[in-house]
Amino acid sequence: MERAETTLPKLLVEKARTYGQRVAMREKYKGIWNEISWNDYLERTKVFCLGLREMGLRKGDHVSILGENCPEWIFADLAVQSLGAVSVGIYPTNSPQQVKYIIEHSGSRFIVVKDQEQADKVLEVRDDLPALAKVIVISMKGMRHYDDPLIVGYSEVEDLGRKVDALHPALFLDLVNATKADDVAFIVYTSGTTGPPKGAMISHRNIIHQIRACLQPVLHFTDKDSLLSYLPLCHIFERNLSMAMPLVFGYTVNFAESIDTVQENIQEISPTFFAAVPRILEKLHSSVKIKLEDSTRFKQFAFRLWEPVGVRVGRHKMKQRGLPLHLLVVYGLAHLFVFRPILDKIGMRRCRYVMSGGAPIAPEVLSFFRSLGVVTVEMYGLTETCGAVAGPHGEIKYGSVGEPCRGIECRLGKDGEILIRGDSVFSGYYRDEAATTEVIRDGWLHTGDIGMIDDDGHLFIVDRKKDILITSGGKNISPSEIENKMKCSPYIKEAIVIGDGRKYLTALVQIDYENTGNWAQNNRIPYTTYKSLASNPLVYNLIKQEIAAVNETLANVETIKKFTILEKELDQDDEELTATQKVKRKVVAKRFRKEIDQMYA
Amino acid sequence: MNGVGSPLLQIEKLSMKFGGIHALSELSLQVREGEIFSIIGPNGAGKTTLFNCMSGIYLAQTGSIRFAGQEIRGLKPHRIARLGIARAFQNIELFRGMTVLDNLMSASEYRLDYGLLSAILYLGRCSRLERKCRDEVEDVIELLDLQKHRKTPVAALPYGIQKRVELGRALAMHPKMVLVDEPVSGMNLEETEDMARYILDINEELKITVVLIEHDMGVVMDLSDRVVVLNFGVKIAEGSPEEVSRDPEVVRAYLGETPN
Numbered sequence: 019m020e021r022a023e024t025t026l027p028k029l030l031v032e033k034a035r036t037y038g039q040r041v042a043m044r045e046k047y048k049g050i051w052n053e054i055s056w057n058d059y060l061e062r063t064k065v066f067c068l069g070l071r072e073m074g075l076r077k078g079d080h081v082s083i084l085g086e087n088c089p090e091w092i093f094a095d096l097a098v099q100s101l102g103a104v105s106v107g108i109y110p111t112n113s114p115q116q117v118k119y120i121i122e123h124s125g126s127r128f129i130v131v132k133d134q135e136q137a138d139k140v141l142e143v144r145d146d147l148p149a150l151a152k153v154i155v156i157s158m159k160g161m162r163h164y165d166d167p168l169i170v171g172y173s174e175v176e177d178l179g180r181k182v183d184a185l186h187p188a189l190f191l192d193l194v195n196a197t198k199a200d201d202v203a204f205i206v207y208t209s210g211t212t213g214p215p216k217g218a219m220i221s222h223r224n225i226i227h228q229i230r231a232c233l234q235p236v237l238h239f240t241d242k243d244s245l246l247s248y249l250p251l252c253h254i255f256e257r258n259l260s261m262a263m264p265l266v267f268g269y270t271v272n273f274a275e276s277i278d279t280v281q282e283n284i285q286e287i288s289p290t291f292f293a294a295v296p297r298i299l300e301k302l303h304s305s306v307k308i309k310l311e312d313s314t315r316f317k318q319f320a321f322r323l324w325e326p327v328g329v330r331v332g333r334h335k336m337k338q339r340g341l342p343l344h345l346l347v348v349y350g351l352a353h354l355f356v357f358r359p360i361l362d363k364i365g366m367r368r369c370r371y372v373m374s375g376g377a378p379i380a381p382e383v384l385s386f387f388r389s390l391g392v393v394t395v396e397m398y399g400l401t402e403t404c405g406a407v408a409g410p411h412g413e414i415k416y417g418s419v420g421e422p423c424r425g426i427e428c429r430l431g432k433d434g435e436i437l438i439r440g441d442s443v444f445s446g447y448y449r450d451e452a453a454t455t456e457v458i459r460d461g462w463l464h465t466g467d468i469g470m471i472d473d474d475g476h477l478f479i480v481d482r483k484k485d486i487l488i489t490s491g492g493k494n495i496s497p498s499e500i501e502n503k504m505k506c507s508p509y510i511k512e513a514i515v516i517g518d519g520r521k522y523l524t525a526l527v528q529i530d531y532e533n534t535g536n537w538a539q540n541n542r543i544p545y546t547t548y549k550s551l552a553s554n555p556l557v558y559n560l561i562k563q564e565i566a567a568v569n570e571t572l573a574n575v576e577t578i579k580k581f582t583i584l585e586k587e588l589d590q591d592d593e594e595l596t597a598t599q600k601v602k603r604k605v606v607a608k609r610f611r612k613e614i615d616q617m618y619a
Numbered sequence: 620m621n622g623v624g625s626p627l628l629q630i631e632k633l634s635m636k637f638g639g640i641h642a643l644s645e646l647s648l649q650v651r652e653g654e655i656f657s658i659i660g661p662n663g664a665g666k667t668t669l670f671n672c673m674s675g676i677y678l679a680q681t682g683s684i685r686f687a688g689q690e691i692r693g694l695k696p697h698r699i700a701r702l703g704i705a706r707a708f709q710n711i712e713l714f715r716g717m718t719v720l721d722n723l724m725s726a727s728e729y730r731l732d733y734g735l736l737s738a739i740l741y742l743g744r745c746s747r748l749e750r751k752c753r754d755e756v757e758d759v760i761e762l763l764d765l766q767k768h769r770k771t772p773v774a775a776l777p778y779g780i781q782k783r784v785e786l787g788r789a790l791a792m793h794p795k796m797v798l799v800d801e802p803v804s805g806m807n808l809e810e811t812e813d814m815a816r817y818i819l820d821i822n823e824e825l826k827i828t829v830v831l832i833e834h835d836m837g838v839v840m841d842l843s844d845r846v847v848v849l850n851f852g853v854k855i856a857e858g859s860p861e862e863v864s865r866d867p868e869v870v871r872a873y874l875g876e877t878p879n
Contacts, residue, residue: 048757049769160820278767 021441022226025197027063027100029226029265034060037241037268043089046275046283054089056268062089062176064190067097069179070128071193073152077102080124080205084108084117084140085132087247087273090156090172092261094130095204095251099222100194105204106217107252109597110136111590116215116597118143120207121150124217124448128152130172134160137169144168199223205448206254208401209596217448218401220254228404228442229258229266231425236397236409237291237371241268245289248280253598254401255376259293284365292365292372296379296502297599299372302364303383304508308533309363324352325389332388336414349391357390366392373397375406377600378479380502381417395420398479402444402463407436408477418476428477429462435483436469437462485603487518493575495523500568500576507564508533512588514606515578516614522579524617526610527561528588534560552583580617584610624652627796627828628673633682633692635668635852642668643679643852650796650830655822657831657839659863660849661872666832667709669849670798673830674706675699687795701729703795707786709804709832715774719765719784722773723756726791759790762824763817779810783817790821796828797821803835811838818842840864848872 024032033042037056044051054062075081081098083091083105098105106124108117110132117139121129127149131137137155144150155161156172183190203222207215233239249256260271274283284292294302310321331349334341341349361367372387372394379396387394397409398419407428410420422428426440443463446454457464468480480486481496488494497515504513504525511530517523531548534557538545545551561583569577588594594605607614628650635643642665650656658666671677673684675696684692691699700706713722731752733745760766763783768776773784782802789797802818803811815838822829833839839846840860848856848869856866863869 048754048761049766159824160816162823275766276764278764282767 021199022223022230023199024226025099025194025199025201025222026203026225026262026265027096027194027197030060030063030096030100031191031194033265033268040268041270042264042268043092043271043273044287045089045273046279046286049275051272051286059089059093062093063096063100065176065179065183066093066172067100067179067193068182068190069175069177070097070103071101071189072178072182073128073175075101075103075128077196079103079128080106080126082106082108082121082124082126082129083131083252084110084112084129084136085156086110086277087251087256087260088132088156089273090130091132091251092271094154094172095257095261099203100190100197102193102197102201104202104219107204107206107250107257109209109250109252111250111597112139113591114139114142118146119214120217121147123215124205124207125149128154130154130156133157137161137164141166141168197222199226202445204257206252206257206401209253209598209600216450216453218254219445219448220404221445224442224444225258225262225404226266227425227440228406229263232403232406232423232442233258233263233409234267235424236395236406236411236420237373239263239267239269239291243267243269243290243370244272244287245269245291245293246272246274246280246284246287248274248277248283249293249295250597253376254399254405255293255295258405281365285363286365288365288368290368290370292369294372294374295376295598296374296383296505297377299374299379299383299387300505303386303506304530304533306360306364306386307508308536320356324356327352328357328389328391329385331391332385335388335393336416338413353391361390361392366390371395375399376598378481378498378502380499380506382503382506385416398467398477400463400465402457402465403438404442404444407438407465410476413474415472415474415476418472418478420477421475422471422477430469430471431464433483434468434470434480436465436467436477436479438465439463487515487523489517489523489575490519490521491575495576500572500578501525503568503571504565504578507561507568509537509560509564512601514601514603516607516617520618523576524614525565525578525581526584526606526613527565527581528584529557529561531587548587549585552585558583582610582613582617584613624654624828626650627652627687628830629683629685630673631683631685633669633672633679633684635665635672635677635679641852643672645682646849646852646854648847648854648857650828651845652828653822653826654844655818655829655831655842657833657843657846657860658849659833659836659839659846663851664849665852666849667800668852670706670800670830670832673699673798674704697729700792700794703793704798705789705792705794705796706798707789707800707802709800711773711781711785713773713781713785713788716772718770718772719776719787720756720760720769722784723759723787723791724752726788727752727756727793730793755793756791759787762790762820763787779806779814782806782810782814786814786817786821790825790827794827796830798830798832800832801834802831803833803838811835814838815842836864 034056039055041053042056042059043054083094095105108120129140140153152170153168154170154172154175158171199222202219205217205219207217247260251257264271272287274280327348369392372392375397384394395410396419397406399406406423408419408422426438429437431437439462466483468483470478481498485497486494487497500515501513504510509530510527512528514526515523529552543556565578626649631647633643633646660666672679675694731748733748737745803814821827843860846860846863850872856863856869
């Protein structure tokens, strides 16, 4: 495959030329899905870009973007890139201090924020940010009385850009033509399970190569696809799906009305492709299970009757074999009676692929979606590779993340660490030479993940290198595999397996407040808060049963001998979770040392 | 927006008796246009009675209530509502079986004045007015973050959300002034903070004058431009939140005599 020589802004210009009035994006506003054509997309990007330039932004400058997903986020992202500047996404859930760290570290001169909530965070720490010249606000709702000179409305910048465009109509295209494939397009700050976030610099070549050579052979996108943008855009996963990939394939991106309405919006859009992190799929899986328990006996009976059919069909589909005739007939009925209504409810009727990524997931959850008749794949990738490293190209194997992508070289190191080389390996950490040379050695990116490759070339991820536990008996154990099995239970939201240097394994468990609360109500168990629910002995018994069921499926050394239910929910604000809701093991182990020690007393 | 507006509502020497009980006696006050005006006082002070008089549910025996220069004492509640005084009740008064959207749409019904034939055939005027109405209701939905609940029947919603819908129903009438009776009673801290923000948004974004009855002193002190304190139907203090909270008579009425 030839090397990617274009850039994302160039692709946008090209797509607007090809598709013109076709729908590029939809945004639900006032209860109506409003369409944005490729022409509008280019126009809005152009005027914002020229507005920024008029305000003094130049090639090589940095601009942060902070807020929930919306079309303006993407316009701003590409406007910055069109200038040859670098855009930096920040998690909307970050605290003011975390926001400050990224603005400061990235040296951002401007920041684009979504609304009052995010603007307040920036204003709170502005005194520590002398380099910050402007805060550009997308939605001015509730900000009528802000007279801070730092604040400027998004539409004011656009107006400025329109004036510039009228005077110099060729300027924007000149800027776009000046962008080069090796320029850094954007910086993605990793969520940092171990230390402060690191800024991975991604060039245009990195990301376009990733999309064409790594993702496409697995996912087969066309311009007829449609998907919902709901994961944080500053993460490489959603940045790819909502910003970069549509520029390559020309599909439609839909923006949810608000974070609360994602579930309804998925139903309305019925996307043809659904990408999710394990937490979302786990939640969807348990909500279907819970809803089923609350439904009529007949429906429960029907589901139990047809479920094995789905499971068998799922197995055939994984092997890419055609269905035998009798199974095809029975499956047709099962689809009609049971699976179709369920798929309708969760908005997956038109779904070609469900894809899981971002963190390891329990294969049981994937099997559930497969049994409903949707092709479900797990892919493996990193921020530092701009997305995927491996994904199933044909046959899907249980528990595997598929074959290494064709666009990169992948091999295992001596200790089983996955090593990557190729055009989609990132351009280094911003202002962190030491960290860059630590991960890229002898031209190979060291992922820090331990993997295995079987005879057919399928990759299996064992765990993060530094997370692997060694018990005092000398057994190597992958905690995330056990944790994911536990999280399959609708009542367990988070599980942390402990046992490094200990005689046996134990776990800290965070119950799922909603589902367990629902269970408590059905069983007439009174509770008031998370804490009172978590410390109820009946809940303890419930979790004990759930864990016993998980232990059945594990080898003896891997079983959980004791567990403690945490009396508080893990929280990003308390530094226990990253912005992507991954557990920071060190922080948790330290904070709950007393509980852990009791389990070994 | 401290004291910028001219008087929107003027109450003079208003008295209301139930048998021998003087619920309100010779009460006079003014609400200025554009402000958030709070009425506080211990239980039984006559706060809700005052709201009932303002919205025409009770007929005060003597005195006058003038709204935008017009005497409204003695008018029927629906007439007063059409003049621009909407009310959000303490005990949620919504159509429980109807969806949030339908509740809000029905609140703006009085502004739809197309004929029966037009309605049956969904002719130009009807469809134009219905669209406009829906558009405005959507503004309220967005302001109060009710997007998720549009199609949910009110009875199925949690209490805190129902309170928000109740407020939304008042706003859907496009009032000049909204009477809000204990908006945060029975709410947790987070819901209270949200509600306080909504009330500020209503006042600032929609430029609606807000008259508030509330027991949560934190909310009253944070939101109000001016506060009036009632006790046994009599006004005992009036002024800015700071002035009122320092007033010795208020302290006595609220907290009882201090031991020293």
